[in-house]
Every structure is written in structure tokens, then in C-alpha cells.
């Protein structure tokens with residue numbers, strides 16, 4: 001069956017079939033080879049794209065901008081719009097839909113990106129909300145395929161840390177869709193919502209995926225991927241102390257990688273990461289509160305297991321595939 005995503009928004013991987021995700025991954029691979037060969041395409045020739053950011057970003061913003069420009073589109077970056085302040089989401093969506101061919105949104109509620117898609121009449125791409133980060137997971141799946149020789153449906157992915165954050169949910173959705181073994185390793189307080197776990201298990205009945213939750217580090221045995229994220233996501237800064245207390249036993253270190261009993265295990269992270277004290281936040285948190293917020297040791301981050309910068313690069317190729325296929 002031919003895949004046609006023209007006009008479709010990219011709000012969550014739950015809206016996509018395994019075949020459509022496969023298509024996006026294959027297209028990403030093609031676009032990556034083309035870029036590596038120095039071929040500039042015109043697949044988005046004359047298109048106008050707006051990037052709405054209510055939260056900070058390095059990778060997502062740059063990935064959208066470079067991907068769009070590579071294929072001939074024009075980009076507006078908007079981080080101080082009237083939306084939600086003096087103008088409703090609906091009205092903003094209707095205005096932007098008159099100007100642009102496609103829209104990216106990064107912000108807080110998932111409902112905002114859904115309203116933008118509902119009222120703008122153009123494809124809307126979710127560049128991160130409190131509940132999801134689908135473009136990141138597309139890049140993660142591509143990176144796994146590049147580094148692990150087995151097919152995705154044989155891969156065991158362990159997400160360690162705040163399994164209730166956008167990355168925890170987004171990875172669970174992606175793994176469920178692609179028939180993978182997904183395990184959330186976290187203290188019970190940070191396990192994902194039961195109804196979403198049930199939903200993913202149901203998807204798994206059709207795709208062959210398994211979804212497991214554990215608070216026992218020894219369950220990483222057999223993992224192909226150890227994935228973590230910062231302990232305190234954007235907008236949750238007041239939870240810092242509580243999170244450090246809960247998640248310190250789950251800091252990713254060499255002992256955890258050894259517990260997988262897999263010499264080829266890869267370490268993944270969406271970035272940005274606290275792995276040393278070279279950031280203002282990590283330094284000040286230690287100096288002012290005597291809290292160590294590093295979710296991974298520098299040793300693991302810089303080890304041969306770590307594929308984090310390949311993963312970051314793949315944001316651009318996969319976001320390009322999303323724009324090219326939906327516009």
C-alpha cells in the first residue's frame with residue numbers, strides 16, 4: 001500500500017501506522033545520503049514555514065531551519081508571538097494558516113499543538129510539548145537502525161529516569177508502533193500513566209511490542225539501548241530537589257551498562273545533558289544546593305557506547321523527511 005502523508009500533521013507517533021513510520025525512516029535515510037553527497041534539493045521550493053517556540057531549543061530549531069533551507073523553503077522563527085497572551089490559539093492558527101504552508105510548534109500543553117492543527121488548515125509539526133516529542137523519536141529510531149544490526153522489532157530499549165516526561169512517553173509510543181521491547185526503569189512515583197501504558201500494550205498486541213515498567217536496575221539485562229534524559233524537564237524547575245532524591249539511584253554509569261551484559265549496548269540521550277559541571281545550571285545547583293543533577297556520568301557520555309551526536313545530527317534528516325512528506 002502506498003504511503004501518502006501530504007497535508008497530515010505530525011503531532012504524535014500514535015497517529016501514524018508502522019508502515020508510515022517506516023516510510024519516514026527510509027525517506028530520512030535517502031535525504032541523509034543526498035545531503036552527504038552535497039546535493040541540494042528543491043523539494044520544499046517556495047514553501048513558507050513558521051517555527052513557533054514557547055520553550056528554548058538548540059537542536060529542534062536548527063534542525064527545522066537547516067532542513068527547510070536545504071530544500072528551498074523560507075523560514076520565520078517566532079518566539080514572542082501574541083498567542084495565548086492577547087490572541088487565542090484558534091485565532092493565531094487561522095492567521096498563520098493564511099501566511100504559511102507548514103508550522104512547527106514547541107511549547108507546553110499537547111492540546112495547543114492539536115488546536116493549531118485543527119484551526120490552521122496546514123500541516124503542524126510537534127517540536128516538543130510536555131507530553132510528547134515525536135520528531136526526536138524518529139531521529140532515535142534512525143540512529144538505532146544505523147548502530148544496531150538487528151531489526152527494530154528485536155531491539156530492547158530501556159528508558160531510565162523520569163518515565164513520565166515527554167521523552168518517556170514519546171519513546172514508549174515509538175517502540176509500541178515499531179514492535180520493540182520498551183522498558184521504563186524509574187522509581188514508581190515516575191512511572192507513566194497507567195492508561196497510556198495500557199494503550200501501548202494494546203498497540204503491542206498488533207505489532208509484537210512489549211511494554212514493561214520496573215524500578216529494579218538489574219532488569220536492564222539484555223538491553224540494546226540505554227536511553228536517558230534530564231531529570232527536570234523545561235517548566236518543572238521547582239521539582240529539582242525531589243527529582244535528584246528520586247533519580248540519583250538511576251544515574252546512568254558504567255556499572256549500569258555492564259549490567260546489560262551486552263558489550264555492544266548503545267547509550268542514547270535526546271540532549272541537552274548534564275554529564276559534567278561545564279554548564280551554569282549544573283555548577284550552580286551543586287554550589288548553591290549541594291545537589292548533583294547529572295543524569296549520566298561523563299565516562300558513559302564520552303564512551304564508545306555513546307551515539308548521542310549521531311542522534312542529534314539525525315534530528316535534521318528526520319525533520320526534513322517529515323516536512324517533505326507532509327507538504
Ligand code: CP
Pocket residue numbers: 056057058059060061128136270271272
Ligand atoms: N533534543 C532536543 O529537542 O533538543 P533542543 O531542546 O535543543 O531542541
Ligand code: NVA
Pocket residue numbers: 128165166167229230232233234270271272
Ligand atoms: N524532557 C526534556 C527534553 C528536552 C529535549 C524537556 O522537556 O526539557
